[in-house]
Amino acid sequence: MSETRAVIDDQRLLSLVAAGKDEAFHRFYDEYANRVFRYALTLLRSRHLAEEVVQETMIAVWRSASKYAGLSKVSTWVFGIARNKAFGLLRREERGSRHPDIRLVEPDPADAISREQRVLHALNTLSQEQREVVFLAFYEGLAYQEVAQLLDIPEGTVKSRMYHAKRKLAEVLA
Amino acid sequence: MMTCNEARELIPWYVAGSLSAHEVGELAVHVADCSDCRAQLARDVSLGIDLEGALKSLPGIPSGGFEKVSRQIKRLPSTGVDIGSFLAGLSVGLSARGSGAPLKADLKLLGYRIPLLGNEDKLGGQHDR
Ligand SMILES: [Zn+2]
Numbered sequence A: 001m002s003e004t005r006a007v008i009d010d011q012r013l014l015s016l017v018a019a020g021k022d023e024a025f026h027r028f029y030d031e032y033a034n035r036v037f038r039y040a041l042t043l044l045r046s047r048h049l050a051e052e053v054v055q056e057t058m059i060a061v062w063r064s065a066s067k068y069a070g071l072s073k074v075s076t077w078v079f080g081i082a083r084n085k086a087f088g089l090l091r092r093e094e095r096g097s098r099h100p101d102i103r104l105v106e107p108d109p110a111d112a113i114s115r116e117q118r119v120l121h122a123l124n125t126l127s128q129e130q131r132e133v134v135f136l137a138f139y140e141g142l143a144y145q146e147v148a149q150l151l152d153i154p155e156g157t158v159k160s161r162m163y164h165a166k167r168k169l170a171e172v173l174a
Numbered sequence B: 001m002m003t004c005n006e007a008r009e010l011i012p013w014y015v016a017g018s019l020s021a022h023e024v025g026e027l028a029v030h031v032a033d034c035s036d037c038r039a040q041l042a043r044d045v046s047l048g049i050d051l052e053g054a055l056k057s058l059p060g061i062p063s064g065g066f067e068k069v070s071r072q073i074k075r076l077p078s079t080g081v082d083i084g085s086f087l088a089g090l091s092v093g094l095s096a097r098g099s100g101a102p103l104k105a106d107l108k109l110l111g112y113r114i115p116l117l118g119n120e121d122k123l124g125g126q127h128d129r
Helices: A003-017 A022-044 A047-067 A075-093 A115-124 A126-137 A144-151 A155-173 B004-015 B021-033 B035-056 B066-073 B084-097 B101-109 B120-124
Strands: none
Touching: A003 A022, A003 A047, A003 A075, A022 A047, A022 A075, A022 A126, A022 B066, A047 A075, A075 A144, A115 A126, A115 A155, A115 B035, A126 A144, A126 A155, A126 B035, A144 A155, A155 B004, A155 B021, A155 B035, B004 B035, B021 B035, B035 B084
């Protein structure tokens, strides 16, 4: 599917969700639940909290689909909601007694550690801000301008976060 | 002409496949003439492939999430969710977004042939590790 086609499909789907179509909402969930889950997992490093972020984000999408103004891609809009939910949950967690998991992934019980796990471990050494930019660029394929819009920070800051994240990763993986 | 610092900042976004055609053009002109940035590009391509593979290996959301959401919004029936189509939808959604490494094709399109320090086969290869 081409990028443009995907953008138009997303907007059509969201307009159907706004009209209260259950089936469209189910399709929307199928398209976004895993992406939001992994984004939240990258930010919060807790599967439990990431699941909560997906729940809250989807409920917010159902309730406010009609407020989507088309100023950004639907994906950027959804990730903006997810981001707010994630940081909201994090604040609530910090006030409470529950501790988030420390790792992005559980250690492999086998001796052989896969390349993916080594890289995930390296990602784990980055700051939350750096992990987020790396995820949005390399998993979601967002341009630095889109990341800047989503995070509400200057484009130069996005590029510099990526630059330093990449240097750290190269160091850890060397 | 783009500086090395500017090029270094753009290279990861190029590898991720999200630079505009205009920026790709400027970057290609710089990289064609600068062996240091060319070497950096090769390293970033390799890192980009690793990152994509690792992020795709992150755990997925446990099943049953849609039913929970449905119950909460009290609009959808809380039973009768077809798990088969639920899973099919997830995999279609994921496969539609793989970006791969756009590097070779883009640079060739612009009429440059950028040597990638022995990463040629890695570039076209799959995540088969
Ligand atoms: Zn240079």
